[in-house]
Every structure is written in structure tokens, then in C-alpha cells.
Amino acid sequence: MKMISILLALMFAVAAPAWAQVQPFPELRASIAEADAVLIATPEYTYSAPVALENALDWASRGNTQPFDGKAVAIMGAAASTLGTARAQYHLRQILVSLNAHPLNQPEVFVARANERFENGQLTDETTRKLIADQLIALKAWTACLSTRVAPNQ
Numbered sequence: 001m002k003m004i005s006i007l008l009a010l011m012f013a014v015a016a017p018a019w020a021q022v023q024p025f026p027e028l029r030a031s032i033a034e035a036d037a038v039l040i041a042t043p044e045y046t047y048s049a050p051v052a053l054e055n056a057l058d059w060a061s062r063g064n065t066q067p068f069d070g071k072a073v074a075i076m077g078a079a080a081s082t083l084g085t086a087r088a089q090y091h092l093r094q095i096l097v098s099l100n101a102h103p104l105n106q107p108e109v110f111v112a113r114a115n116e117r118f119e120n121g122q123l124t125d126e127t128t129r130k131l132i133a134d135q136l137i138a139l140k141a142w143t144a145c146l147s148t149r150v151a152p153n154q
């Protein structure tokens with residue numbers, strides 16, 4: 001355990017200067033910055049969001065500007081489990097707070113037992129379809145609400 005900690009510290013010390021000079025993911029950063037809102041649909045791995053998604057959020061946040069700053073974000077997810085990605089979504093909410101994004105609170109879309117709700121790749125479960133439609137309507141209203149706000153530091 002101690003060896004791993006030392007190794008990680010060394011890797012960071014060596015690699016950090018190179019990271020600082022990189023302008024990562026310019027297309028992703030531009031897409032987020034230009035969007036009125038962002039919708040994240042996630043699966044769940046080991047009680048969290050996939051590391052690839054968390055890594056993309058990390059890289060998108062690196063640079064002189066913060067594309068998620070003040071942005072409306074909605075999260076949805078589907079899993080075969082009974083919790084329907086709830087744990088992954090709550091980790092994402094925590095990350096979004098650090099980026100100063102504004103995640104939509106309600107309705108939450110946790111699609112549990114997702115394997116029972118799709119046929120041939122199509123979402124056939126009417127309750128879930130209605131819930132997703134409700135979330136998108138709420139996201140539109142949340143985006144409009146945020147567009148009229150005055151940032152606290154202005």
C-alpha cells in the first residue's frame with residue numbers, strides 16, 4: 001500500500017508539468033461551452049460512474065475556462081440492478097458541484113431492472129418513457145431559469 005502511494009506521488013510529480021501544458025479535448029470543451037444544457041446518461045460500475053466518464057469530465061474541466069460553470073445538467077441512468085445507477089448518479093452530482101455546474105434535482109431517472117424495459121434496443125416501458133420526457137421538460141425549464149440568473153459574484 002505504501003509502495004503504491006509513493007509510486008502515484010512520483011508519477012504525478014513527473015507527469016504534472018506535461019499535463020499543465022496540454023489543451024485537452026478542445027472539441028468536447030467547446031461542445032459543452034456552446035450547449036445550453038448537458039444531459040448525461042450513465043451506466044454504473046463498482047457503485048460509481050464509469051471511470052471513462054469521470055475521466056472525460058476531469059479533462060473537460062482542465063484549461064483556462066470552465067465549460068461547465070453555471071451550466072444546467074441532467075443525469076439519467078439505466079442498470080439491470082434494482083437501484084438503477086443511483087450510486088453512480090450521486091457520485092456524478094458531487095463531481096458536478098466541483099465544476100460549478102447546476103444539476104437538475106427532480107425528477108431523477110433511475111431506470112432499474114433495465115433488462116425488462118427494452119425490446120430490440122428500444123425503450124418500451126411506458127412509465128420510464130414518461131419519466132424521461134418529464135425530466136427533459138424539467139431540464140428545459142431549469143435551463144431557462146438559470147439563463148436569467150445573476151451569478152453571485154457579479
Ligand SMILES: Cc1cc2nc3c(=O)[nH]c(=O)nc-3n(C[C@H](O)[C@H](O)[C@H](O)COP(=O)(O)O)c2cc1C
Nearest residue numbers: 043044045046047048078079080081082083084085
Ligand atoms: C466490474 C463490474 C462492476 C459493475 N458494477 C456495477 C454496479 O455497481 N452497479 C450496477 O448496476 N451494475 C454494475 N455492473 C454491471 C454493468 O453496469 C453492466 O450493466 C454490465 O457489465 C453489462 O454491460 P457491459 O457488457 O458493457 O459491461 C458492473 C459490471 C462490471 C463488469
